[in-house]
Amino acid sequence: MPQIVHKTRTQVVVEILRERILSGQIHAGEPLRQSSLAHELDVSRIPIREALLQLEAEGLVKFEAHKGATATELSLTQMDELFELRGLIEPTLLRRSVPNLTAEHLATAADYLEQLGHALQQDNTIDSWSELNGLFHLSLYAGADRPHTLDMVRGLNTNSDRYIRLQLLLAGGRPKADQEHRQLLERCQAGDADGAAELLQHHIQSAGISAKNLIEAQMLRSHSK
Amino acid sequence: MPQIVHKTRTQVVVEILRERILSGQIHAGEPLRQSSLAHELDVSRIPIREALLQLEAEGLVKFEAHKGATATELSLTQMDELFELRGLIEPTLLRRSVPNLTAEHLATAADYLEQLGHALQQDNTIDSWSELNGLFHLSLYAGADRPHTLDMVRGLNTNSDRYIRLQLLLAGGRPKADQEHRQLLERCQAGDADGAAELLQHHIQSAGISAKNLIEAQMLRSHSK
DNA sequence: CTTGTCATAAATGGTTGCAATATCGTTACA
């Protein structure tokens, strides 16, 4: 019984715009006009504005007074920054979490992992894979009891998501990540916090590197034509 | 020629409210009514709402749909979280920054440090000390070239600021921090990144511990009466 | 006396319209 919840229009708009930016439907640097969005989504401009403000806090748009909002584009160095932060924070979280993980926690993590496997062969692959990937990672941090930090990690993930999706799109699935995920879960189940943390760090680092390579290739291609 | 800058009302309101929360003028848990704030600050409710949204992103208020906004209160465990994150991120930033610090960077850092010394003997001690403290720390990270991370650290600092100020108020100055600051700057000047990073970690950790002790004492006192 | 329902009040969420600001093309002038 999902207890009907009244979403405000602002929240709805936030979700729509976030999805559009992450999916690449709105691409980086593109200006987001309040009026046109308002007209298109059939709401007034106030919810649009507030949505844009929230998205700015998430780092997905840049909001300049009297100039309008634009979808942010992450430069290569900014990607470095993102993955460096994740590589710093997430293993620490995991290390704290592992000793406190209950069987239930591990079960949901395993569930996500299985769904991840299925997601690769389905239709709307990319979006669901990306979401499940985030959920899997976060579920492993449930034992850390660090809600604020978790929010922060969620934010970092959201930001790197665009490039993860791009990576999925161009590289066609990620068997390597899947393998690493399984090993990671194994370590967690075994209660090996340090081993798990180390694996995770490699995992994040390699994801960062391959995302970066992809972007570089992309940039070269677009420059050469 | 400072190129007159037009602040929007929203920005003005954000600054006023942030200062009120950090200074304790608005204390934790206190509800923030849009109407009364709008009347008091002589603006409509729209800028107030947008300001509250921004402050929510900073973690200073909690904004619940249809229920209103309240100033957040940080529990002890949340403080732990905050200082743990700072202790994780800031030393890493510093280590990356030190090798790239120019003489100019170091000069401004030294300048802030001197101002910090003066601030202790003046009137509006707490507010300016707190601000200068943040500026000093941030100035040392200028060489890291990590703008996004810097923003994040700024946010963490803002959140811990309330308790730093409380600490200053009750403990009356912080000669210990001053000493540590000097040593820190020394290490940076000497180009000793690892030493500086280690010092910084201790510095943050001890600040966290003493803040925590203070809060605990505070809670005991209020419970006992 | 407790409890559930309904009406009323208060606060927030959202729409429309107007004012302020930036952008860009045009024109005048060096």
Added chain:
DNA sequence: TGTAACGATATTGCAACCATTTATGACAAG
């Protein structure tokens, strides 16, 4: 020909008003 001032236009910022939701309290039934 280049540049600087200027004005039209588009876009954002803000205020006043209306709609919706939540909280409060009275009142009646058990």
